[in-house]
Amino acid sequence: MTTVTWTADEIMTVTAARSLRDRMACFVGIGLPSTAANVARRTHAPGLWMIYESGTLGAVPDHLPLSIGDGILAETADTVVSVPEVFNYWLQPGRIDVGFLGAAQIDRYANINTTVIGDYDAPKVRLPGAGGAPEIAASCREVVVIMRQSTRAFVERVDFVTSVGHGAGPGDRERLGLTGAGPMRVITDLGVMEPHPETRELVLTGVHPGVDVAAVRAATGWDLAVSEDLALTPEPTTEELAVLRELTGSA
């Protein structure tokens, strides 16, 4: 029996990949989401239909794209549409099953900040901004968030709501007219959080092997609730790791 070793980032990416089911339509952001989606397509979800906001529909890149507008996406896509079309004809009507997002900050209700740390008019850190995220968070049937966990990133209330998660709790998405279900999983290097079905507050529902619940709570800026039914993330398989490392060039 061989011992498989893996990093925290690797189990995060693999766990995110496993959130995708075969033949789903997935709106993919660059970075961790793109890596996870490409791992999924090469393992259990060969029919995953990836959409990048640059307008490539159904791309099957043979390497990890370097940006959301990489040439390999256009070359391998079922079709390439304009940016207005990808947002208006594909995202907005709710045709996309899952949106994959990253974040600089996320809060108790899975609201997402990618705009500023600190005050908007005198920011401590100026972040890139919204990009496609507000409408991905609004209109995809569900959203998966991938990000590393720390008290800096997991805060009671985000400094700026770039993309709405579950607002201030139950009924907020409906009140705001957001058609998708919002963030249904937040996957980090420590574990997995999901919104409580009633309170919509993020609850720790899974930890990765070797991670202590106390460590996850310590890396969270609010009093993180823990599911009674806490799962232990299955370890990455040899195949998943091989695929991931080939993609990222860390084999």
Add this chain to the structure above:
Amino acid sequence: MTTVTWTADEIMTVTAARSLRDRMACFVGIGLPSTAANVARRTHAPGLWMIYESGTLGAVPDHLPLSIGDGILAETADTVVSVPEVFNYWLQPGRIDVGFLGAAQIDRYANINTTVIGDYDAPKVRLPGAGGAPEIAASCREVVVIMRQSTRAFVERVDFVTSVGHGAGPGDRERLGLTGAGPMRVITDLGVMEPHPETRELVLTGVHPGVDVAAVRAATGWDLAVSEDLALTPEPTTEELAVLRELTGSA
């Protein structure tokens, strides 16, 4: 010296063709407008840029298209765009110099009816309807109307305003937010009418050779004003007739 003979329809078409200047962008309807535009392109306006509502931009058909969606248009166009694009990106912003329209009825203020003769809910004659005309009449920089003249067609007030000409007189187009100048020439088998600069009422400004002013007024359902400066339409040239007859197959 040869005697050139021509029909009333031929001088109507040739006169309409002469309304187009070289390099104009022209929104072309099928039938008489298309024939006139194609005559112009083969005579004095080789750089005429013809747009058909099917989405072909800059088509240079080698024969008269049979419909606004004829294959020859797509094959020879600078580019083919979708129907929403031709209306939204090309017509609506006022990029088109001249719109060529036909009509079943036209009135004193050059309002156009292509919908019904008689009452809308119990029509005497049901016509094809609006098509692209209301927005062509609204948004082209100017409009040229081509139709045969008779008291049935030239009426005091159209039974149905499908496309607005000059409304009920001065200021109406501005009040309605119509960005183009509206119908600036109405060309018939008898002569040419243009809106009076102040009253906006159609005035007879030209007659074709051999046509009596009284005959034009008799073929008009209102008391048609006649310009003090009445022009006599120059006869079709041999070249114009040759081109027209080759196009229509009546050579």
Add this chain to the structure above:
Amino acid sequence: MIVPLDEAVRELVHDGDTVALEGFTHLIPVAAGHEIIRQGRRGLTLVRMTPDIVYDQLIGAGCAAKLVFSWGGNPGVGSLHRFRDAVTSSWPVPLEIEEHSHAGMANRYVAGASGLPFAVLRGYSGTDLVAHNPHIKSITCPFTGQELAAVPALNPDVTIVHAQRADTDGNVQLWGITGIQKEAALAAERVLVTVEEVVDTLDPVPGQVILPARVVTAVSPVPGGAAPSYAHGYYERDNDAYKAWDAIGRDRAAFTAWLEELAGEAPRTRPQPAGRAL
């Protein structure tokens, strides 16, 4: 995904549905329209920017309760006599009409494809269409105060289009004049595409529109299925058929005979001889 036309129509088109058959002069899904007649659908709300002879046939056959359109005629020939007869004499059944301009219809499909409840355009202003169509309203720009027209989204229960090719997965490719087909398909609940041929791989073609398989409900191979209209790269428009329709459509008895002949034809064998091959 790849199913015979009669089966596709049986499953996807129901009595009372809102059905759009689109194709702007080019690629008109005529064979699918004939199959709807053959299967005797009733009470349809038929939608089409440019209803021409196949809509005249559907209306004459009594399939439609309502027509939503912007220009109805036999292009290059004249009027649609079955349409006129239905509007003015309720034969064979009354036909309610809702009419728009092309710009209005195109934007209604765009809104439908975009998941928006309405579209905004510079249109209709000053026309009598507004008074006769409750689906044309005005809206004020919240930035400039300008008044513009608003039309509601069009979301057919079924959109039917004809295309040159599909692959075996159901990805559809059409080119030449592509009209409003993409928006009409994306706006619909269900999408049926008849195609000239099913191929293994869709070689890219300049000017192509691709409808990805996931927005296509069924593909039916129907070579010649757009005749007497044309299929760019496959066959030309049969102008004689358009002219010949005038005499048939003009006369109730001649039309009824045409209808009986259509009913007697096998649904999937008929389309093949149609079209003048290139």
Add this chain to the structure above:
Amino acid sequence: MIVPLDEAVRELVHDGDTVALEGFTHLIPVAAGHEIIRQGRRGLTLVRMTPDIVYDQLIGAGCAAKLVFSWGGNPGVGSLHRFRDAVTSSWPVPLEIEEHSHAGMANRYVAGASGLPFAVLRGYSGTDLVAHNPHIKSITCPFTGQELAAVPALNPDVTIVHAQRADTDGNVQLWGITGIQKEAALAAERVLVTVEEVVDTLDPVPGQVILPARVVTAVSPVPGGAAPSYAHGYYERDNDAYKAWDAIGRDRAAFTAWLEELAGEAPRTRPQPAGRAL
């Protein structure tokens, strides 16, 4: 129509103009941006969905008074340090910002291209963008009563894009990822297109976007003009240049040295060596 880049920028880009340089990762008009820096334009309102290193350079050079955008970063690398420095420390000049989402920006261009004063979308709802941007309002659907977002049309004084080819008449052809270029060009008062090459005839290419000559003000041949981004079919993205920018942009002195070097370069000779040919 076909003019050298320095002449085109001199004639078309004026101090205080609203200028959009578009290209979504692909075909970024970098050489044109450098020429604007070289000519010392000031007080520009720079517009771009995804400001990246060429915008960092324009901002660091002091060309911009305002930035209208939806995502600003060095893609795959990190932050734009000149942008951050301008926003947080007003160096070298203060920079006003107006930020949107991609969907909002895309629809602003669509409205601009369509001659409409505003666009409607499902967007921004519940976000803090609304409170910080007076150009996001709500609008009520006149048919359903639904609340939606409205954004004003974007109509730049000048839009600059880079394309693969133009013909001698000034018709422009681009393909691969075509992004927002068509709408950005159609929305503008003036349009400058830099191209890899000018050819006699534009052979059709699948997926092409054509900008007809009549919406193009000037075409400037600038081979390699999109580097370090890429030109589909011509050269690849120079990822090392993106990474190398991080160190330069991070440091005011290093940036100032870069700027001096740029100023010393001849405007039309520089672009050629850029880009890694395919």
